[in-house]
Amino acid sequence: MTIEALKQQLKEQIIEALNLQDTRPADIDDNAPLFGEGLGLDSIDSLELMVLLERNYQIKVEDPREGRKILQSVQSMAEFILAQQLA
Amino acid sequence: MKFQCYIQSSCAISPQHTFQQDIFSEALQTTDTNMLQAWQPSYAGLIPPNSLRRMSKALKMGLAAASQCLAEGGIANPGAIITGTGKGSLQDMEKFIKDIQTYHETALNPTQFIQSTFNAVNGLIALQQQNTQYNNTFVHRGLSFESALLDALLQLSAGKHHVLLGGFDEVTPDQFQIKSHSGWWKQEKIHSAALLQHLSPGTIAGEGAVFFLLANQPGDHPAASIEGMKLLHKPSSHKLDTALQQFLDEHALQPGHIDLLMSGRNGDSNYQHFYDQVAQALPGIPEVSFKPLCGEYDTAHAFGLWLAAQMIKAGKAPQQWFPAGTVFPKAYRTVLLYNQYYGEQHAFILLKKAL
Known part of the structure; x- marks a missing residue:
């Protein structure tokens, strides 16, 4: 899967998992921060995104500091997933 | 109590x-x-x-x-x-x-x-x-x-x-x-x-x-006052009668003082006899049931209490919600609520117009 296709898939999965009503994949900027600004997600959402990674990509993030970097944006999430799949 | x-x-x-x-x-x-x-x-x-x-x-x-x-x-x-x-x-x-x-x-x-x-x-x-x-x-x-x-x-x-x-x-x-x-x-x-x-x-x-x-104080426009409650667990027929009588005595009430019996009657033939028994102990008192409006669930009595309070506050019933031929009281000063849950848990609540 290309990174563009993965980012599109991630956006759809985030919208579904977090029940982001009235948000479409096109509304989510690849590089916009997911937390605080941008989508305005909070700490509970970060736990849900960790679960999303585990369920859909079999990636378990153990270190919270690492999680913070991975979940910065859709771009960082996609890059991390691809790196894990290649490893 | x-x-x-x-x-x-x-x-x-x-x-x-x-x-x-x-x-x-x-x-x-x-x-x-x-x-x-x-x-x-x-x-x-x-x-x-x-x-x-x-x-x-x-x-x-x-x-x-x-x-x-x-x-x-x-x-x-x-x-x-x-x-x-x-x-x-x-x-x-x-x-x-x-x-x-x-x-x-x-x-x-x-x-x-x-x-x-x-x-x-x-x-x-x-x-x-x-x-x-x-x-x-x-x-x-x-x-x-x-x-x-x-x-x-x-x-x-x-x-x-x-x-x-x-x-x-x-x-x-x-x-x-x-x-x-x-x-x-x-x-x-x-x-x-x-x-x-x-x-x-x-x-x-x-x-x-x-x-x-x-x-704990009436305030300006209280909807009603809750005056008492009695809870029973798996009462016998005799116990239910006695408990109702005691409850009325505690509040110095004769059956005739009650304007309306608001019951949890729900069409379940397994437990209809409890409601019949309470209604028979209050002869001539109009009875309406709230369960056709809200269905049966664990905390349905809260809806009954809310409805009774609305009636007391307004001095009338939403008559369009009840079957044709339902007898309504002339005044809504004292309402006795009775509900039971699958024969096991029974509750009386006394609600009055706040003076």
């Missing part, structure tokens, strides 16, 4: 159009599916969007009804937040359990776990109101709401000026199906408005969230 507290404000989300509506002009809502589902108002503006997107029906109903009740009562921070619920957020619990199976006890979503706990609504109310006062949730099946009411009274007696009291439960398709197998619901589909005329085993399911702001 004898006590007095005042209903300063109240709010109900129910299968009827009770939320911010004039119930005396709203049409009766019915179903022929044996499951009366609560009418859902628009929650935008009542609940922050970031919280709303995570919430199940029970949480939305509970938080919205509580917020509205506090707003109408003019009290942002009550001295206690006390609720009763039989099942809490079933929707979250079911999803969490299904996920345990689907994902083999791994990768479980924290939201469903957090929100499936019975005290989630209380927590949300406290967070929204930034309230750090006494906070308690009672989960005692058919006496969950009544237990919460009892605690509310104790808190008011102990010096709290205002207590937010609530009862809430939701119905889900899975729960409906599971309880169908246990004979809780009627096997044949009936029209909810004809529930009382259709006497057979089982009843119809319901749901709702009702909140009251109770005060």
